[in-house]
Amino acid sequence: MSVLVFAESSEGKFKKTALEVVSYGKKVAEQLGTNVVALTINASDSSELYTYGAEKVVSVTNDALNTFNAKQYAAVVTEVAKAQNATVVVVDSSIDGLYIAPIVAVNLEAGCVSNVVAAPSNTNPFTVKRKTFSNKALSNTVISTDHKVIGLAKNSFGIHENVVAGTTETFEATIVASKVKSEKVERVTGKVTIADADIVVSGGRGLKGPENWGMIEELASILGAATACSKPVSDLGWRPHSEHVGQTGKPVAANLYIAIGISGAIQHLAGINASKVKVVINTDPEAPFFKAADYGIVGDAFEVVPKLIEKLKAFKAS
């Protein structure tokens, strides 16, 4: 028996969430009295994973896997899970992680639970806590099948160092045929993406127009943050749709979410509930966001944000 985690990488480097799933897998393995095995696909050096508890790393390298293909990746995860006799498979809740999880679940006839936020509260019956109702509630869910697939919510378990003397073995995976072919990938490069960002600076209709986004971008760049917006802002075409967060947009599970000129409508909050610390800057003290935020400034964004930029520059320089 073992716990298998899929440690996602991009251009050979592990994502932060990969370190989180390994930390989580280590914890589950301890609870089950077994080992954690991390699977890497086309990652050049996997030794970093030993730091987070991966006793064994199974490294798959194959040019056919250079571009993500859900069916092929899921087949590799399934094959390695079987070879390692894994009863629990953990993936992160990235776009690709959640793409392959249900396929792996069918392949292994496993119960599948996504958006999991904590280590199992019990391993017999196997019980995990997950987010539900668009982050408005949690559910304690029992997985009754022999095999289990878990999608771990980002920033929920955290990254925990747990240095072990790990070993890496290579594995020749079978590449299955897929009739889905990637034709073109268009990615904004050189910008922090909302999914990966620890800090997100978000602007709403209170900013009045696209010409005022310079200060949002400047604030984001000082903080190494991604920029985001509320739905009307993207509907109005002030910002690209890829920045729209909320229930119908992207979910944000950042450590810090700064909302500027955003009212805090329930559908917006549904998408950012999973963020740890929320800051709101709004002229209206009655804006619903103040009820959801940890820190707030009642004030005009056009006065507060430039001051914040200036002071943060000084803070970062000190």
Added chain:
Amino acid sequence: MKILVCISHVPDTTSKINFAENDTKFDTNGVQFVINPYDEFCLTRAMWFKEKQGASVTIVNVGGAETEPTLRKALAIGADNAIRVNVNPTDGFQVAKELAAVVKSGAYDLVLAGKESADYNGQMVPGMLATLTDFNFINGCVGIEVDGTNVSVQREIDGGNETLSTNLPLVIGGQKGVVEEKDLRIPNMRGIMMARKKPLQVIEAVGAEASTTIQSFEKLAPKGAVKLVDADNVDELISLLHNEAKVI
């Protein structure tokens, strides 16, 4: 082209979420149910195919009789007929297995499903359904064109978009972008009148089993009050974020 659109019946997005029976059941008291927003995008796209390229559109739901008003609403938007699989499912795997039986018996070419439901947010039904039926599968779809049996699909990826090509039969997990929100259809009076006469077939479940069960629900712990900082004192905000919250 024969299209099947999976319709989930979910609480309206502004619903208050409460639980009953010792926090083991969702409390439906006073809750208004709607077509799952992600499915609504897919349904509108299916209508587009029907009108522009010629297609038949069947909708399907796995659920009890209480979901029929939602199915009637989808019929009023323009679907041709509806199927309800008569069982109250308890997890996504069960839903996917029941849907797979419907897909296999209907010779569908294209199955459109929202990438997740707005209640349980499991994000598993489309992927499981595609795997169980051996259909091609694209998730997180934000654009789809069909030409004969050739399909071009855009999907969202971290920080961008990917264009993919594939063939029918295909399952897609859709989201906003499959159509834009401004293009979503709302039922008109004529549609509502016609929907009353459209067939809504109730079929018995194949008896698929769930692989997970919800033991209990929890509401989120109440949050402490917001700490307000004076607009003239952004230094204090920086200090709180650095020393107290430790996020910068």
